[in-house]
Amino acid sequence: MNTVRKIVVVITARPSYSRVKTVLAAIQKHPGLQLQLVVAASALLDRYGSAVNYIEKDGFTIAAKVFNVLEGENLTAAAKTTGIGILELSTVFDNLKPDIVVTVADRFETMATAIAASYMNIPLAHIQGGEVTGNIDEKVRHAITKLSDYHFVASENAKERVIKLGEDPAMVFNTGCPSIDLASAITESKTLAFDPYEKYGGVGAKPDLSQGYLVVMQHPVTTEYRDSRKHIEVTLEVIYKLNKPTLWFWPNVDAGADGTSTGIRAFREQHQLPNVHFFKNMEGKDFLQLLKHSDCLIGNSSVGIRECAFLGVPVINIGSRQNRRDRGGNSVDVDYSKEQIEAAIVTSIQKGKTISSSIYGNGKAGLQIAELLAELPLQFHKTIMY
Secondary structure (H helix, E strand, C coil), X not given: CCCCEEEEEEECCHXXXXXXXXXXXXXXXXXXXXXXXXXXXXXHCHHHCCHHHHHHHCCCCEEEEECCCCCCCCHHHHHHHHHHHHHHHHHHHHHHCCCEEEEECCCHHHHHHHHHHHHCCCCEEEECCCCCCCCHHHHHHHHHHHHCCEEEECCHHHHHXXXXXXXXXXHEEECCCHHHHHHHHCCCCCCCCCCHHHHHCCEECCCCCCCCCEEEECCCCHHHHHHHHXXXXXXXXXXXXXXXXXXXXXXXXXXXXXXXXXXXXXXXXXXXXXXXXXXCCCCHHHHXXXXXXXXXXXXXXXXXXXXXXXXXXXXXXXXXXXXXXXXXXXXXXXXXXXXXXXXXXXXXXXXXXXXXXXXCCCCCHHHHHHHHHHHCCCCCCXXXXX
């Protein structure tokens, strides 16, 4: 008689939840799996949008919470936060005794999940490995790949890269990105079905969105964190000059986030930004609907490269954060240049929506991943492929 496998999934940040929500739902519904959800790091913090509130609202039971974020938003704080995460997650895993641990993407906190599981001989599954970008996340992502036993990648190029890193091809699966599952669910949305100001609060002006609007989501780049304030000020200048209705989302908790946040607050106090409203967070489904009906997304978030490519939303991708990541044809890459950013925004609005791309999947990743977690042999050793 088959036993039910216990699957720990660790959510450490706001973006991680939307990336894995359909996986959680599929695990929860699967008769051969038991979901053990662990929420940690910035996903628990109000200043970054309290993703934990949305997790609980969606009906998921949280098996453990790990508070491990050190204040500072610099490289030292990131390293120490990772260290605390290893200590705390080791205790959680020892208590829960999972059959498999699942870690998501490439944020520095995910390294703690991978290290703790690996040293405890718990099979580790990694979602979204094999990609390349322009900051510290790439080192973290590839390191987690080498620590992981199962690889659920989001594209064919990512699959090939993981295999080239020496992983067993039989344990590398192109499931697509689970965030595309959420995007697929809102493709038929004709209009924005909610009032973002009423539902999510936030601060700033409340411009009329009926004639079009911009969305901004720009995070600090960890390898350029000392320039984070200068980088965000360039974008602020452009948005201020264009004076179009704009919905702006707060940055992730990365090294340099303090500079980004300080830059936004200082600029807002000086210029008032009469057409801009700021949000901390939003439910994944609502955020994607907001993006779908926007004129374009501006910044450096991977949501522009992944979900917006599927939804056909134009994206102005600023700087190096998404360097070399697979593109779907909806994005324009620009430097930290007011002239380049402004010209790209104006051109993108004139051209309108782009053709949908399935480069990151077809909307069934969650189900595929749950099936694989139920069927794969339990192993925490490597087959040498090089």
